[in-house]
Amino acid sequence: MTDKPAPVLYWFRQDLRLADLPALNAAAQAAADSGTTVLPCFILDDASPGEWALGEASQWWLHHSLLSLAEQITAKGGELVVRRGRSDEALAQLASETGAGRVYCSQAYEPWNRELEARVGKQLEAQDVSLHTLPGALLFAPGDILNQSGEAFKVFTPFWRRCRSQLPTDKLAQPPGDGAFAAGVVSGLATDDWDLLPKQWQPSPEWQDMWSPGTSGAARALETFIERALEGYRDDRDKPGVAGTSRLSPHLHWGEISPRQVLATLRAAGTDDLEDDREKFLAELGWREFNQHLLYHFPHIDAQPFKDDFRNMPWQANEEGYRAWCQGRTGYPIVDAGMRELWQTGFMHNRVRMICASFLTKHLLVPWQWGAKWFWDTLVDADLANNSGGWQWVAGCGADASPWFRIFNPVLQGKKFDPDGDYVRRWVPELAALPARHIHDPWDMPPMLLAAEGVELGADYPHPIVDHKEAREMALAAYQERSAGT
Ligand code: FAD
Numbered sequence: 001m002t003d004k005p006a007p008v009l010y011w012f013r014q015d016l017r018l019a020d021l022p023a024l025n026a027a028a029q030a031a032a033d034s035g036t037t038v039l040p041c042f043i044l045d046d047a048s049p050g051e052w053a054l055g056e057a058s059q060w061w062l063h064h065s066l067l068s069l070a071e072q073i074t075a076k077g078g079e080l081v082v083r084r085g086r087s088d089e090a091l092a093q094l095a096s097e098t099g100a101g102r103v104y105c106s107q108a109y110e111p112w113n114r115e116l117e118a119r120v121g122k123q124l125e126a127q128d129v130s131l132h133t134l135p136g137a138l139l140f141a142p143g144d145i146l147n148q149s150g151e152a153f154k155v156f157t158p159f160w161r162r163c164r165s166q167l168p169t170d171k172l173a174q175p176p177g178d179g180a181f182a183a184g185v186v187s188g189l190a191t192d193d194w195d196l197l198p199k200q201w202q203p204s205p206e207w208q209d210m211w212s213p214g215t216s217g218a219a220r221a222l223e224t225f226i227e228r229a230l231e232g233y234r235d236d237r238d239k240p241g242v243a244g245t246s247r248l249s250p251h252l253h254w255g256e257i258s259p260r261q262v263l264a265t266l267r268a269a270g271t272d273d274l275e276d277d278r279e280k281f282l283a284e285l286g287w288r289e290f291n292q293h294l295l296y297h298f299p300h301i302d303a304q305p306f307k308d309d310f311r312n313m314p315w316q317a318n319e320e321g322y323r324a325w326c327q328g329r330t331g332y333p334i335v336d337a338g339m340r341e342l343w344q345t346g347f348m349h350n351r352v353r354m355i356c357a358s359f360l361t362k363h364l365l366v367p368w369q370w371g372a373k374w375f376w377d378t379l380v381d382a383d384l385a386n387n388s389g390g391w392q393w394v395a396g397c398g399a400d401a402s403p404w405f406r407i408f409n410p411v412l413q414g415k416k417f418d419p420d421g422d423y424v425r426r427w428v429p430e431l432a433a434l435p436a437r438h439i440h441d442p443w444d445m446p447p448m449l450l451a452a453e454g455v456e457l458g459a460d461y462p463h464p465i466v467d468h469k470e471a472r473e474m475a476l477a478a479y480q481e482r483s484a485g486t
Contacts, residue, residue, distance in 0.1 A: 004036065005034050005035055005036040006036065006098055006099035006100050006101060007031065007036050007037050007038060007039040007098055007100055007182045007185060008027050008028075008030050008031040008034075008036060008037075008038050008039070008100060008102045008103075008104065009027075009038075009039050009041060009091065009094060009095060009098070009100045009102065009103040009104070010023070010024055010027045010038045010039065010040045010041070010103075010104050010105070011041055011042075011043070011087075011091060011103055011104070011105040011120075012040060012041065012042045012069065012080075012105075013042075013105055013106060013108050013113070013255075014106075014108050014113075014137060014253065014254055014255050015105075015106040015108075015136055015137065015254075015255035016065045016066065016068075016069045016214075016215075016254050016255055016256050017069075017215045017218075017255055017256050017257065017258070018069075018072055018073075018076075018175035018176065018215070019172065019173065019174060019175045019215075019261070020136075020172040020173055020258045020260055020261050021106065021136055021173070021175075021255075021258075022106075022134045022135065022136050022173065023104045023105055023106045023132070023133065023134040023136055024038070024104070024106075024175075024176060025173045025176065026104055026132060026134060027102075027104035027132075028176035028180045030102055030104070030132075031180065032180075036182075037078070037179070037180060037181055037182040038078070038176065038180055038181050038182060039081065039094075039098060039100065039181070039182040039185055039186070040073055040078060040079075040080050040081065040181055040182075041080070041081040041082070041083065041091075041094060041188070042066060042069075042080060042081075042082050042083075043082075043083050043084070043085065043087045043090045043091065044082065044083070044084040044085075044189075044194060044195075044196075045084075045085065045086055045087045045090070045116075047086050048086060048087055048088075048112060048113075048115075048116045049110075049112050049113075050112055052110065052112060052302070052376070052384055054382075055376050055377035055378065055379070055382050056198050056201075056377060056378075057346040057377065057378050057379055057380045057382065058379075058380065058382050059196040059197070059198070060196065060197060060198060060203060060346070060380070061211070061213050061250055061254065061346075061380045062196055062213075062254070063194060063196035063197055064211075064213035064214065065213040065214050065254050065256060066080070066082065066194070066196075067191065067214070068213060068214025068215065068216070068217075068256075069214065069215075070082075072215070073181055074183075076175075076176070076177070076178050076179070076180065076181055077178055077179055077181060077183060078180070078181020078182055078183050079181070079182070079183035079184060079185075079188075080188070081094070081185075081186060081187075081188035082188045082189045082194060083188055083189060084189060084193075084195075087116055087120055088116070088119045088120045088122075088123040088124075089123070091103060091120055091123070091124065092123050092124060092127060092129075094186065095124060095127060095129045096127060097186050098185055098186055100129065101128070101129055101130065102129065102130050102132065103120075103124055103129060103130070103131050103132070104131075104132045104133075104134070105117075105131070105132075105133055105134075106133070106134060106135070106136035106137060106255070107133045107134065107135050107136070107137070107141070108137065109137070109138075109142055109292055109295060109296050109385070110295065110302075110384045110385070111295070111299035111302065114299075117131070117133055121133075136255070136258060137255055137258070137259075137292075138259060138288075138289055138292055139163065139167065139168060139259050139260060139263070139285070139289055140163055140289060140293075142292055142293045142295075142296030142297070143296060143297075145159060145162055145163055145289075145293060147162075152293065152294075152297035152298075153290075153293070154294075154399045154400065155399070155400045156286070156287065156290050156399075156400050157400075159286075159289075159290050159293065160283060160286040160289075160290065163286060163289060164282070164286070167263060167282075168260055168263070172260060172261060172264055203346070204344045204345070206344050206345050207344060207345050207346055210247070210345050210347065211250070211346070211380060213250070213251075213254070213256070214256055215256045215257065217251065217256070218248065218251035218252075218256040218257035219257065221246060221247055221248055221251060222246060222248060222257065222262060222265055223265075225245070225246035225247075225248070226265070226266070226269050226271065228243070229243060229244050229245065229246070230266075230271060230274055230277055230278065230281065231274050231277060232244065232277060233245070233274075233277040233278075233280055233281050234276050234277050234280040237280070237284075237350070237351075238350075238351045238417050239351075239417055239418070240337075240338075240349035240351055240352050240417060240418055240423040241418050241420065241421075241422035241423035241426070245349070245350065246281075247347065248262065249347075249381035249383070249386075250346075250380045250381040252288065252381075253381050253382070253383045253386075259285050259288070259289075262285065263282075263285075266278060266281075266282075287386075287389075288385075288386060290389070291385040291386045291388070291389035291390075292385045294306070294385070294389060294398075294399050295384065295385040295388065295389070298399075301388050301389075301392060301398070301399075302384055302388045303369060305392065305395075305397035305398075306392055306397060306398045306399045306401075307396075307397045307398070307401070309482065309483070310395075310396070310397035310482065312482045313397070313478065313479075313482045314365075314478050314481050314482065315365055315366065315367040315478075316364070316365040316366065317366075317367075318364050318365065318366050321360075321364040321366060321465060321466070322360070322364070322366050322370055324462070324465050325339060325356070325359065325360050325364065325366070325371075326339065326374055327339070328340040328343065328427075328428075329462050329465075330359065330462070330464065330465050331443075331457075331461070331462040331463050331464035331465050332359065332410040332411070332414075332464055333414060333421075333424045333428050333431055333439060333440055333442065334352065334355055334410050334411075334413060334414035334418060334423070334424060334440060335355060335356050335359045335410050336427070336428050337352070337418075337423055337424045337426070337427035337428050338352035338353070338355060338356045338427075339356060340427040340428065341426075341427045342375075342378050342379065343378060344427070346378065346379060346380035346381075347379065347380060347381065348379070349423075351413075351417050352423075353375075353390060354390075354394055354408065355408050355410055355413050355414075356371075357371055357390065357391055357394040357395070358394050358406075358407065358408040359408070359410055361391075361394065361395040361396075362395075362404075362407045362408075362471070362472070362475040363407075363410075363466050363468070363471040363472075363475070364465075364466065364471075365474065365475065365478055368391040368392065368394070368395040368397070369391075371391060372387050372388060372391045375387055375391075396479075404475075404479045405476060405479070407472050407475055407476075409468055409472075410440075410468070411440045411441045411468065414439075414440035415440050418440070419436065420436045421434070421436045421439035421440065424439050424440065425439070428461070430455065430460050430461050431455065431461060433453040433454060433455070434450075434453055434455065442455065442457060442461065443457060443463065443464060
């Protein structure tokens, strides 16, 4: 041990940025007050999340995001220490190796993350080290927004109305200055040993083109969105064939950009004259807040239905249908396009997420939890609150959910939101030559015309695995059966 005072530890989690990070600023202040520096660390912890260990797409993202964070810290004269193990043990070990008496981190709200914070706090306390946690991931800390009876909102509109009336306006904190971070104090894993990159597959060229993990990628995505897509967002956000949304979701999930930074950038860009579009975009950020708030107050909703009566739902363990859905071979072009976009890019357009989730839960009666798990593994923006919230909303068992009897007709949805078929053509190339009129229902096309375009159903592209009308009736009957059982 040297004479230099022990560093203050900063534990990065889902907050991989340096600016607008209250917990990091508090750590830097505490370090400055005692004439020392901040030792930044990240713990690769597969055990603590339990069944919610990172999926492969998220691991790919994390690898690149950590590289970007490490570079920024190096540029400020510090060094990011990456270790592997259970977070409580690894942090206790780091504290004892460095003599640190204080650990800072941002709060994270997944049930397992909250348990972990408590465990880390206890473990550190046992060796006389204090843990300081501060909010930083949301506009409003969950628990701060309650209804007039002091209870959690269960409906989005009044929740968002309350949030909307008190959006934060305070100045954003700057990143800690040069010299604030420690380097060379303890050793960490070399990048090659992070073991986050996939071994069985390589991200496709589309995937690589589309994503740039890290804070600069996040800032660029926001800037591009404001320049090119904010105007018209209200309508274009529903068109999967158009680049009409921000694609900020993985950046927001990993905290590479905070929602307060997004808000401040919108304000600075003077977007007030785009009132409808801007409000709609803010409301989508509001759904992110709402889902986090729901998971905080009702922590079982990652696996159990929000509405209790759905526990009796007669779901079917339809393995074959589930496999066809995962592979994008259901015979419904808009569903297959979505599932293939997901596989090839780690992303799926929100409208198509709704269509695909509705198809799995209602046309195939497969439990929503199966779909949520597939999304968890394949989405670069996999986020427990948004994923559980999205699935439960579509399946009809969530808070303020779409009613069960709203069963999307995949053909009509395709015709409405992808009228020229551009999206289907891009992701289901075997149908690319079909005219827009028939691209969403190729089975209705006269066989000779279909053959003239080089498509044979059942050979080049599957027949629909279920008939829409029959599936709809079965779904409604299953719902009645559920009600009879309550
Ligand atoms: P934009 O339209 O640009 O919206 C801006 C931001 O607002 C998004 O980045 C996101 O953080 C938030 N947002 C937008 N739409 C929603 C929404 N419906 N619910 C909550 N937040 C929203 N989102 C995730 O981040 N992770 C998930 O794992 C996830 N799983 C989903 C599963 C299903 C079945 C459904 C229906 C939706 C899911 N969503 C999830 C929500 C939504 O699809 C994505 O947030 C959105 O498509 C991301 O694209 P974007 O960043 O271009 O969105």
